[in-house]
Structure formats: C-alpha cells, structure tokens
C-alpha cells in the first residue's frame with residue numbers, strides 16, 4: 001500500500017518553501033524559490049509549479065491529494081491573499097486559483113498563522129488537544145484559535161487577529177492604522193522598537209549601546225542572555241504586555257495550551273519565565289495554574305511546510321478542484 005501525499009507551500013516575503021509530505025509528517029522532497037524576485041504573481045506561480053511538477057510526477061501524481069498554501073493575509077474562504085504589506089504583489093491575489101490552474105491539484109490556502117496552527121494540531125504540541133491557541137512571533141504577530149477541536153475562521157475567514165488587539169491604550173501606531181496593537185510591542189519588530197526607544201530616553205548603560213547598526217530582536221536576546229539589565233527589562237516589559245493580552249484571550253476560548261511559534265519564541269525562558277508570571281496574575285482566578293504556555297516542537301525550516309500541507313489533511317473531505325475558470 002502506498003501512502004497518500006500532500007503538497008505544502010509556505011509563502012514568505014523573501015522566500016517560498018515547498019515540500020511534499022505524508023500524513024505522518026515525513027517530508028519526502030522539499031525546495032524553495034525566491035518570492036521577492038518575481039514582479040508578477042503569475043510568473044511566481046509558473047516557476048513554483050515548474051519546480052514542483054517533476055517532483056510530484058516522480059513520487060506519483062495519483063498519490064497527491066492536493067496542495068495547501070500558507071501565506072500572509074491569506075483568506076481560507078476565498079483562496080486569496082488580501083493586501084499583504086510584506087509581499088511584492090499588491091492588492092487582492094487569487095493565489096489558490098492560480099496554483100490550482102497551474103498544477104491541476106485541488107488547492108486550499110489560509111494565512112500563515114492558521115497553517116501553523118493546523119500544523120501543531122496534526123503534527124505538533126497540540127496533537128490530541130481540542131482547545132488551544134497558537135501565536136506566531138515573527139516580523140508581526142499572528143494567531144490561530146482552536147476551540148472544540150476546530151480552527152475558528154469566523155464569518156469571513158479572518159478570525160484570530162490577536163496581533164491587532166489594542167494592547168496599550170494611546171500606544172504606538174501600527175501598520176494597520178490602529179493605535180497600540182499587540183504586534184507593535186510583541187514581535188521581532190516590536191521588541192526592537194522598545195529597545196530603540198528606551199536607549200534614546202534613558203541613560204542606563206547597556207551593551208546594546210555598542211551596536212552601531214539597527215538593533216534587532218536577536219541582539220536583544222544575546223544581550224539578555226549575557227545578563228544585560230536593560231535587555232532583561234525589555235523582555236520583562238514585552239512579557240507584561242503579552243501576558244495580559246493572552247490572559248484576556250483565555251477568557252474567550254478557555255484553551256488548555258498556548259503554543260508559541262517562530263523567531264521570538266526561540267528566546268525560551270527569557271520570555272517564558274516573565275510571561276508565565278504576568279499571565280497567571282492577569283488571569284481570571286478560575287483559569288489559574290492549569291494552562292500551559294510552551295514553545296512549538298515544530299521549530300525549524302520544515303515546520304512551515306508541514307503546517308501548509310496539514311491544511312490538506314484537515315480539509316481532505318472537501319478537497320476538489322473548485323476554480324473552474
């Protein structure tokens with residue numbers, strides 16, 4: 001008996017990675033192409049398919065159930081990417097339809113955070129868990145909420161934008177146009193803004209002052225790991241804002257676990273220890289001491305491909321070619 005396969009595609013602002021996986025989470029082949037090098041989305045899709053088609057044929061086209069795409073601002077219901085600020089193509093892009101036409105494979109698309117969430121559910125720390133939240137900490141902050149065993153899409157497919165809840169009243173201006181959004185504080189970008197601001201406002205000594213280029217979240221992580229007081233305080237401040245918002249989110253879906261995914265999650269205890277403290281103190285007492293906050297077990301380059309291909313397994317009963325023109 002041969003196993004069935006799914007294509008997983010993770011579209012990032014710079015690069016797009018792809019792979020062909022089975023349901024047990026084994027990636028049979030993988031590769032990547034540049035996202036940024038293509039001025040037109042049609043050319044990007046043609047190249048992606050040109051790379052994938054021989055690999056699909058080699059493994060056996062009849063074994064491939066479909067393709068799942070995780071992309072910034074992806075909408076599961078429409079298969080479109082809608083105004084993604086970090087991609088080279090602007091406006092509304094019917095990516096699922098374009099890929100389905102090019103490849104002939106039934107294609108589902110959702111945003112990258114929701115793909116990561118389904119990946120955790122099928123392959124990762126949320127296996128067998130019905131109620132959990134995944135928060136992706138990259139350039140921005142994305143999230144996926146699973147309640148009663150189902151990912152929440154909402155009426156328009158856009159549920160779960162925790163990155164854009166108001167975390168600080170009267171706070172920083174966000175790219176979305178709102179004020180004080182969580183991702184302006186809790187993300188690789190947010191923590192770097194905090195560092196830049198504090199270094200300007202304060203005279204406290206810090207090894208961050210020795211950095212001549214723009215300070216990154218990784219610089220802050222390195223400084224905090226070496227015991228730099230200001231960097232540790234930046235993590236504490238970030239955790240205080242994050243913990244308060246997560247505690248509020250708990251009141252809505254009552255999760256068993258909160259799983260952190262992506263760059264800033266690699267900070268480990270530097271973030272987790274203060275985060276758990278602020279989170280517990282902000283929780284409604286009925287929720288205290290029973291919700292785990294942990295980092296993803298799917299870290300690494302393969303996690304995004306697994307997340308995207310997991311979309312196919314999650315939707316396998318509805319997988320069919322649907323974009324007829």
Ligand SMILES: [Zn+2]
Pocket residue numbers: 163164174175176177178181
């Ligand atoms: Zn925002």
